[in-house]
Amino acid sequence: MLTYFLRRLLMAIPVMFFVAVFVFLLLRLTPGDPAQAIAGDQASLDQLEAIRDSLGLNDPLSVQFLTWIGNMAQGDFGRSLISDRPVLEMIGQRLGPTVALALVAMAMTLMIALPMGVLAAWRHGGMTDRLVMAVSVIGFSVPIFVIGYVLIGVFAVNLRWFPVQGYKALADGIGPFAHRIFLPGLALASIYIALISRMTRASMLEVLREDYVRTARAKGLPEGIVLFRHALRNAAIPILTVIGTGFAMMISGVVVTETVFNIPGLGRLVVDAVLARDYPLIQAIILLTAGTYVLINLLIDLSYALTDPRIRYQ
Amino acid sequence: MTFHSLKTLGLAAMLAGTVALPAWAETTLTAVMQAPLRSLDPHLSTAQIVRTHGFMVFETLLGMDEDYQPQPQMADYVVSDDMLTYTLTLRDGLMWHDGTPVTAEDCVASLMRWSQRDGSAQTMMEYVDSIEATSDSELVIHMKSPFGPVLELLAKPSPIPAFMMPKRLADTPVGEQIPEIIGSGPFKFVADEYRPGDQAVYVKNEDYVPREEPASWTAGAKVVNVDRVVWQAMPDMQTSINAIQSGDVDLIEQVTIDLLPLLAMNEEVETGILNPLGAQVTGRFNHRLPPFDDPQIRKAVMYALDQETIMQTAIGNSEYYQLCPSIYGCEVPLASDVGAEYLEGSAEDRMAKAQELLAASDYDGTPVLMMQPTDLTVLTTQPIVAAERMREAGFAVEVASMDWSTLQSRKNGWQPVDEGGWNFFFTYWGVAGIWNPLVHSLINGSGDDNTWAGWPVNARMEELRADYLTAGTLDEQKEIAEEIQQIAWDDSFYFNAGEFKSVAAWRTELQDIQSGPITLFWGVDK
Amino acid sequence: MSQTQSAPAALRKRLLETPPHWTTLLALAVLLAIVAMALFAPRLANFAPTELNAMMRLKPADGTYWMGTDSFGRDLYSRVVYGARVSLMVGAGVAIGAIVIGLPLGLLAGWFRGLDAVLMRAMDGLMAIPGILLAIAIVALTKAGLTTVIIAIMLPEIPQVVRLVRSRVLATRSETFVEAAVLLGTRPMRMIWRHLLPSTIAPLIVQGTYIYASAILTEAALSFLGVGIGTETPTWGNIMAEGRLYFAMNPWLVYWPAIVLSLCILSINLLGDALRDRLDPKMKGRS
């Protein structure tokens, strides 16, 4: 298991290198000038040139790339061009809200989507099934910011059950945290709920036709045990896979959700960074999310072994 | 113990907590600023938010009062009769935030750094012989020849005010940002709580000694009545409005005017204009590229575009915009009506004139590339409205949408359109950035590569701009300024699309909010 | 190419086996209506989509302005009608582009095992970059035009297509009939063309509909974040993005395009589901 883990980590190196080169080139070929973002629109060309010089933006691309990669190899992700702060520190400040948002959304998803999917598969073809499918298709079809606005309009502005915006860290108390993260979490979860309930349903439908489910029924077991113990565990792997690949989708959701609910997270940081051409910051965030994506999918692969004893990694 | 009694106990504890808190709670003013604060060096950036940040932490030697007059702030001044020697004496009790005293040497270093960054300061330095510290508290500026606006420049709030900082910071090379935010101003910057692009926190500088004179803009006493000021960035105006209504924030620096009705019914929120200067929207031609290298064609555009439509579409409520021909702003001392003929008559008449002019010109139907920023709300509408009018006049117009950052860098190049050049775009200027020919970037007629995008060439304009610097009296200045305005219109340097005011909103708990050329956080009480 | 005619014929047969469910028909009708709306936009619209009237800003719906006006005083209804064009084009461009690029890559990766490792690592890398970040960066790369937006949205979709095609190829190549073809002396290119490609068509059509739908959504999200197609060209995304500022005053500026957009995507998704049920034998009769 450990060697498998290490081997997979090793395999991630070329992937991450590809990401690094790709992102670096993409950004440097982009028009736009970080110096302008620092100096503002009334700056003269001379002033801009001086800033570019001091930032090393006038060096040849190869030099810039090697410097960046070299520093990164030593754990130095560089400083933001715009704010002149260490990139890692800036990311650190914004990580908390994003992780909290993602985890809350994921928890909501699992709590809502799994029972939905199981129920739909169980009552396959019935009203419940149709309803679940309708909800999930709608979840796919409505943009996340519209969902966000509707949630705010109904639950925050009209009913005043939740605050309209903002974020409180868990350290400020579970109450305020939960109060503020609920709506954004739900908005972000919406598309995920759609995705996972569908996948759960499809996977369950497949599993429910398996011989061992028939065996379980032939044994006269209660339906709950048949569904959740016998079927769901076998249906888990495709669901886990979707959770992993859906992570990228969640990131785009995070960007929009953070904007709508004014949550100071990574999503907003990266949009700002792209618009300001803050190269080291963008590169670091993209590498970080890519790395997280690779890691999450690796963990999910490993978790297959937990749900299915037949899978052994060497 | 039963569950019920546990609950009661908890409730009691909670009540006790809420009662106990206000006794020693500090007052925090939370403000949503017009833009997020991303960089901190006030010498490096011309962005308004950085300027506002600068006035929190730093001070200028002179302040500017509401009559546009330089007044002593960190220093009192004496000007020699021959206008060649300016002696500035630092007032007592000035301390940097790191605890060291403010010295004249610090100020000389700061002035040197500032003068490398600021455009008009660079012009001034051509007249300056030396700047030296003659003692710990006295510095002297010797001029080679008389230069009118020295005091004005030291006091000006825009685009780069002459902020003072410790020498060790002021010695930071020109292109680099200062490593620490240490000033002598009424607020201290809390570096630990700074989240670039999201939040900036300032605490009251307990050691700050305000001046005696009453506060007026950046001059006079800066008395701080709140313990903390928190700037919060909100990318979405709707969110900001919801937040001020729920009391999450106390102040919104700039409310989208269309949304004011949402706040009108709320008695806890007041709205008003804090910055009386406002901002001017300008449409800039690229004088180096066809078709706008032809003054006749530029003039057709001047007639075609309509201040009213542009302002109405962008701002909506006529209470908050003004139409006037003045290129210096509608309400400043140099404001004038010269050149108004381009704005006179009905929009239809002017359109007819534009069509006529264009038909008579050599315009060959080449599409005009109009840059439009997608992510800067105040400037997204003008290109659309302008494009409609220009098309009506007979132009082919292509609106190229891009983010503001791309637009800013693209505007600096003058290569042909198909290689990434441009013909026309809109931007806006705080009136403090255009209120006289010295600071005004758009009227530079030298055509130098280094000048602000557009590169018009006009020799007479250059003569007038030089004359203005040495003009002695206000009348003389006014006369020159008017001629400049006439040329700017006649030669169609750029289109002045009118002036708008930013409307701020604040909760009624806030009292004594100061007005100023930037948003000021002293004087206000919560 | 008579030998490949069989594949479409079989496809047609599976599509038309049983009469479709009423929801499928409804979805098809909605989608056709939206396509018609795009095609006949000039006839259906009451105004030019760019025609502005500064005096008529933010008006509520009435007889002239069926859905009211936006902040430029433009007719929202006409813009929504014209918006169908761009949205449908973005969806089609992205879906077709992703398939045209991803299909050959997937076929090659699935059959030539040596190529597989390299290609799939690159695809993993591309997949690891969050699509929206990539899109934001690419839209900023050149001007925010239709082509840029299509490419920006398409790029992150390619790995999905490659993976899908590759997995189908891997599944098919373990089929006995592929071994039989090997025994009959069939060479790699012919094998891919005749035996592997046809098995990917059905899942690709289904995947294509989902890409189509998600591309429209992504375009809207990009516009929302301020990096989409400029406002001169109305898209449902940028109509909503502009309208969101006025959401509290007149939520219909957002709701109208949102409703049409959602209906459009809903029907594409429903059609995709219906196609999947018919084309994917494994999922047969599961909807």
Add this chain to the structure above:
Amino acid sequence: MTVSQSGQPVLSVRDLRVATMGRRPAEILKGLTFDIAPGETLCLVGESGSGKSVTSLVTMDLLPRGELQVTAGRAELNGEDIITAPPARNKALRGAEMAMIFQEPMTALNPVLTIGLQMDEIYRAHTRMRGPDRKAAAIAAFESVNLPDPPRIYDSYPHQLSGGQRQRVMIAMALALKPKLLIADEPTTALDVTTQKQILELIRKLQDEMNTAVLFITHDMGVVVDIADRVCVMRHGEVVETGTTEEVLSAPREQYTRDLLAAVPALTPRPARAQEAPEHVLELVEVNKVFEFRSALSKLMRRPGHRVQAVSDVSFRLDRGRTLGIVGESGSGKSTVARCVLRLEDPTSGAILVNGHDIAPLEGQTALAPARRAVQMIFQDPNRSLNPRLTTGDSLVEGALNAGEPRAEALARAGELLEVVGLPRDALSRYPHQFSGGQRQRIAIARALMMSPDVIVADEAVSALDVSVQAQVLDLLAEVQARRNLAVLFITHDLRVAAQICDDVMVMRRGEVVEFGPAGQVLANPQHAYTCALLEAAPGRDWDFAKGRRVTEPA
């Protein structure tokens, strides 16, 4: 075995009708009637589509919801009608009063739960036994089905057990609560013959101990001989004939039953064909195949991987016009030998001579082209060996086109060959799904013949077919073999089939050749203990289907 016909039957099915749901309902069971007495074994026999499995599902109240429904009739368990009983009641009956064993032991147990838990559930659901008691009962049940080391089995997952062990677990579960009725749906079909024999004996033994009534579903007449007290022959959802085993097998009343019995191949080998000047078309010399599982990293670090010797030192010669049968149980390496001959696998060492040329070292389709033409294959599953997206014609001409033959010419030849294999010429334009399994196998034979091969390798080519179809396909194969003087390499697990068609037989076990010689010698007079055991285990070996009576003297 004496059977008590007195008293109430355990299961009584009366005029049972089942139909599909949907727009066009089709009747699957058309008025089925039968009884099973306590302690009795009733065999439902029939070919695919006869409705025998649906019958078992009705009885267990496990019909797939929304697809099949009972339209009429009754199925009474101890006098209680299952069809009208509330679901909760049936749930209580299932597992306790009636139990079921399924065909596939590989899939019938939940792969992600331990055997112990799956056993435990039965006690939990139907008894009030406490934890330790349940575990003790489970272990005792495992012991009673002769599972080795029951505590270990209890903690194991299904994939850690062999197929036979899993089926024993299934039996233990089914009989855990001593049900009155046991339904066994093809419980041994997926097992090797030696294991099948043990399982059948086990069912018989436990049935005797508990006096359970068994409804045994099978398609294999041999199994019927071994286990049934009474037989019920089914066809298209109807009962053709019912009676005691002796009655039905020795004196069938219906033609269908007679045909069914006649199709069962005899276990006695047919006489070898006379051979004139032998001409070797295929020769294997000490062929070895080792599968090695090694990750890229291990390869890089030159570490040895996991090795499996699938074939060791196999040598044989095959002459034109002859049939060589390779028989063996699963894992014996017989299919790997075939795949090496076809170069679908690369042999690790050894020589494969096709018409005298060694093809073992050749690489690539071009180099292999002559061998591809000379050696063709018929696969086991005709559903999978034909590309469902190509017409018969396209499938048939593929090899010819690859060899450069003009399409029109190839199509003409394909049409002729279709007639040779007994299909109409217009089948050319039809798709595989429009044919039955037997017809598809005919097409597969035609496809092989298109290449005008010298050798045909048939890998379990008739195993997936019903007996009657199986006989027809074997006849066809013999016919084309005779007509074209082909050499046939026939891979099978079925000794009856081998006996019917082979001239020579090679018995394999764990990759090694155990015994090799003329069929008459190997099958009639085996020398090796393993061959003896295989023959011993062949179901129904003491019944002569051709003569309709018990074999008095074992072969």
